[in-house]
Amino acid sequence: MNSAGLLVDSFGRIREVVHEAVEGLDDAELAARVTPDANPVAWLVWHLTRVQDDHLADAFGTAQLWTSDGWADRFALPFPERATGYGQTRAQVGRVRAPGDLLLGYHDAVHARTVDLVGGLTDADLDRVVDASWDPPVTLGVRLVSVIADDLQHAGQAAYARGLLNAQT
Helix, strand or coil: HHHHHHHHHHHHHHHHHHHHHHCCCCCHHCCCCCCCCCCHHHHHHHHHHHHHHHHHHHCCCCCHHHHCCCHHHHHHHCCCCCCCCCCCHHHHCCCCCCCHHHHHHHHHHHHCCCHHHHHCCHHHHCCCCEECCCCCEHHHHHHHHHHHHHHHHHHHHHHHHHHHHHHHC
16 A cells, blocks of 8 residues: 555544434534533534645645635534634534534545645655744645644544433433
8 A cells, every 4th residue: 555545544534433423413413512521423524624735735736625615604603604613612612503414424525625635645745844833844744734634633532422322311
């Protein structure tokens, strides 16, 4: 397996966990918090997808699907379009309400774009600096690993929250 194949597989694993966490939950379950401060499944999936969309669009110089494909309008969240969930308050987190088909539709669109972007990368591409404001500068490879790590953590949290919701019923 080459680097591009490894990246495609990694992002595919995120997609699998997202689907397992969301499928079969109704709107109320997706918005439920297992404790008052816990992030609900809907917010976790929205956030991890927004981060992936935002960070890959920036790294590859493309538009975010959130705005270019009308996902922001479909979600109609009470935040600026640029919001990704980073630094949101407990109250803001609670405002992310979306049905499963919308969450999965957006995630699947971002996943398909991600596969298109990373599927043809070479090892040399991974050394390209995508953010020189850090010391050391961030390369494409580091940015992609960062997104994968963050997304897997949030997808795991969503799966865990779903398990707790199932245990409560």
